[in-house]
Amino acid sequence: MKQLCKIKKDDISSCFRKLTDITCKPKFMCTKCARVAKDEKYLCRPASLAK
Ligand SMILES: [Zn+2]
Numbered sequence: 001m002k003q004l005c006k007i008k009k010d011d012i013s014s015c016f017r018k019l020t021d022i023t024c025k026p027k028f029m030c031t032k033c034a035r036v037a038k039d040e041k042y043l044c045r046p047a048s049l050a051k
Contacts, residue, residue, distance in 0.1 A: 004035040005044040 001018055012019065026036035027050065030043035040046035 001042065003044055004037055004042045005030055005033045 001015070001022070004019075004022065007015070007019075022037050022039070022042055023035075025038055027038050027048065028040045028043055028046040029036045029049055030045050031047045032045040033043070035043060036049070037043055037046075040048075
């Protein structure tokens with residue numbers, strides 16, 4: 001699975017199940033793209049969402 005930041009629109013439907021798993025309980029947000037993920041490895045500039 002590549003970074004969400006690099007994913008294309010066409011990839012979203014084909015990877016839908018995997019994407020729901022990655023994004024349903026996010027712990028990180030990309031400070032460049034505003035995408036969220038449970039693991040920082042999916043983002044190009046991850047920042048922790050932890051309080
Ligand atoms: Zn990014």
